[in-house]
Amino acid sequence: MQSNGGLKIKSRISEVFSSIQGEGKLIGRRQVFVRFTGCNLNCNYCDTSLSRDPGYGEEIGIDSLYQKISELKTPDLHSISFTGGEPLLHADFIKDFLEKYPLTSMLETNGSLPGEMAKLIELVDYVSMDVKLPEHEAVSNWDDLLDQEIKSIKLLIEEGINSYCKVVVQPSTTTETVASIAARIREEIPETSQMPLIVQPASPLELWKGRTHKLLEISEKAGEHLDVLTIPQVHKLLNLR
Template sequence: MLEAPIVEIFSSIQGEGLLVGRRQIFVRFAGCNLDCNYCDTAISKSSESGTLKTVDYVVCKINELKTDDLHSVSFTGGEPLLYADFINEVISQIEIPSFLETNGTLPDEINKLDNLDYVSLDIKLEEHFNNNYSKKILLNEIKSVNILMDKSIKVYCKLVVLPDSNLSRIENLVKTLKNDINKNQDLSVVIQPVSPIELWKDDKKILFEISEIIGKYMDVLTIPQLHKFMNIE
């Protein structure tokens, strides 16, 4: 029997990325393979913060939370790809579009998922880590993007930026991403200013500079975390 550590299952409004404003049911998994210094769901970093639940339990909760305005089910974390087999089984038992929020560093696990509808894939910067950044992170993220594109799954990348983000590093990263992704498909990058938004009161200009840099290579949008403004989960 498949089980996975679950922190919470709830219905809310998606506050990030290209599906911002959509009603979703969120299935938050516990445990992550990275340790980003800006993480706003620190409670989900450790697998011990969750409670082991079965596929049947999760499917039942999803069905209980359905509303007429529901757009999709978001599998989030933590890092949900630590439980790819579990997610596959849940998706096979629900008739609702599926949305995965992932750091994209586990391409072998992402390759297991054929029935996803949408994926938000975080691209990590060196400044997202205190001391454990590796170039392998970006290589795996690019590999994951290409796997998803080959499967015709709708994927976009999200880039969390800080007021002191290094512009030249961002340009080098986006160049690499542009050169190494599937050339037959377009990829959007969502710039997400790190929360809280008060951090940006004196540094808004850099957001325009980052947007201009990314816009030289691919489609770009800047979308802050809407749910922080609405004060909802």
């Protein structure tokens, strides 16, 4: 629902909850998660499939969202995570929200919509960008998707946003696939030498029994091009949302 005549827009949100960030550079930080519905991709490993449905959840305005967040604030709260689904489908809503309520925030995105990301670049504090692999079957034309993701990475680096790339790997993922993507990112954006690449083993970790050597190989090869960290989904190990 778009703005009309100066009225604040509403967006459809599936849930707002407090938990521990279990992925990436802010792992272990207490956050309030705002999960938007709708996604422009269709990844085969998605663990929030209900949120892909644009009709799922509740339509709320920015003041109602702020009230929900306020009710969940705790002394250890670090930031707000805008996640999904794909939150950049709701960029205008997030922009309105952060302009009125400038909370410390993190955007968790697939990076496929650099034009929408540009609307938020001066408002968010952290960005977690999920780079997709061909095997994720997210879109029919993976090359075009990677082009858009690289545009988003360039934007984040140019603006000096505290950000990182994340790639979900499965036991079937080849070392060459991840290494080639890391090489292309470094080649097109030399400044990415200081932008971490988080290699995230797909859950559950039982999938990796007897296969953890693959994670070492991926880290080594991708590490020839980018700064690599291998981090599983810790919130799932703790049975947290």
